[in-house]
Amino acid sequence: MRFTADYAMTGEKDVKDLIRAYPWATMISPGLTVSHYPLLLDEDADGIVLLGHVGRPDEQLHELGRHELVVVFYGPSGYVSPGWYELPTGVPTWNFEVVHAYGVPEILDDAENLRVLEKLVDHFEDPLPHPFRMRATLANAAYADRIVRGTVGFRLRVNRFEAKNKMSQDKPPQVVDRITEALRKEGPYFNPELAHRIESSRQR
Template identity: 55%
Template sequence: MRQNPSFTLTDPAELKRLVRENPWATFVSSTSNGLVASHYPVILDETREELTLLSHVGRPDEQLHELGEHELLVIVQGPHGYISSGWYDEKPAVPTWNFIAAHFSGVPELLSDEENLGVLARLVDHFEGELPEPRRMRGTLADAQYAERIVSGTVGLRLTPTRVVAKQKMSQNRPDHIVDAILGELGGDGPYASAGLLREMQIVHDRRRAAR
């Protein structure tokens, strides 16, 4: 991912927030048989201070990716959207695309069935916790026994990245009046309105303005 100093994202807290709020990730491996890509949910290993991802793959994806034999690239993407040049009062102007994304690379650690079962339970808890009546993976004896029977069909992994490339492109290179115009359009009812991107831009620019 091409970097620009204005948009580079290095804050560990923001990277963790990105993962927490956008847990559907893309896994990419360069294998002996060529490129392989898969899609799986990820969560943070909250027991560690350093950024560490937890996930799993369904068999035989661990073989297709040759997990543990080389680097795995995990891509996490947050809100994104089209920014029309018609929203600027600059002439000439060109449109752009605002987004936040991170590339986490490293050799993953493969987990034992017992560790994997714990990760799967935490993964389910992470999402079920938002529901009024969450159904936990170990909420009943029957559910727990079923999970123990099927866990062998998945392979758990832990990835502590050795390389992180992240970008948060939210019009930081634009003056305040243009940023405000973009925010207004994103919060409107037009075809490119986006509540998610609006919130992400507000976080970035509220922080920037407070730091002045």
Template identity: 50%
Template sequence: MRQNPSFTLQDPAELKRLVRENPWVTLVSATPEGMVASHYPVILDEEREELTLLSHVGRPDELLHGLGEREVLVIVQGPHGYISPGWYDANPAVPTWNFVVAHLYGVPEILSPEENYRVLGRLVDAFEDALPEPRRMEGDPADAAYAQRISSGTVGFRLTPTRVVAKSKLSQNKPEAVVDTIIEQLEGDGPYAQPQLAGEMRRAHERLRAARNG
């Protein structure tokens, strides 16, 4: 991904927030047989200060990717959406696409079966916690026995990226009046409304204003 200094995302806290709020990722590997991509949910390893992902793949995807043998790319895609030039001022303009995305590179660490099982439980809890009656992986003996059985069909991994290329392209190069109009359109009811993207723009521009005001 081509980087642009105006849109570079480097804040570790913001990168972690991006992962927490967008846990469905794309896992890409360059193998001797060609490029391979899979899609899996991830969670953060909250026990580590540095950005670290925890997840698993279903067998035989660990062989398909050569997991643990070579560098992989994990793509975390945040909110994104079309930005019409009609939302700008009267000056000549072209359409664009605003987005937040992170490319995380590294060689995954393969988890032991025991640690993989614990991570699977944390993964389930991370998504079930929002429900009024969450189902736990070991909620009762039948659930626990089933979870133990199917966990053998997965391979867990931990990824602490050795290289991060992240971009937050949110109209930082536009005048504030234009930014306000774009946010208004994204929060509206038009065909390209995207309230999550509008929220990201508000956060980004509040930080820019705070930085300018010292």
């Protein structure tokens, strides 16, 4: 990813915040093997450590654990029209937030993989009024023990990352206000999530 100083996101906290908010990730290995899975942060670890799993035989396609791969996380993004600037000149652009995280996965044994799967399920079920639990009943527990063998869990310590937060930082405040206002209007580019992210970026 091309480095742009104005948009570079270098803080570990900002990167972690994006991963927490947008855990759906793209995994890319040498040879252009690409997969998509939700990943979680290991909140007990120092640095940035990702927890996840792949289905078999994805671990063979990725040669998981044998080399470095990159995991891409995407925040909000969207089109920005120069017509919203109300300036004499302008060009269209695309605002976005993205993290490229690099590391070599460590493959987990079945017991630890099951704990990671439970943590993943609990993470997404907790907001629900009646959350599902993988091992809440004997039948569910037995089923979970079986399906864990169809997945390969991993822990990935991020050894380096590239991150970019391009949210109209190069525009004067009044133009940014017009952009966020336009993104909140009903129409083809209605994108209140992006508008909120642009405003959050101004406060950093």
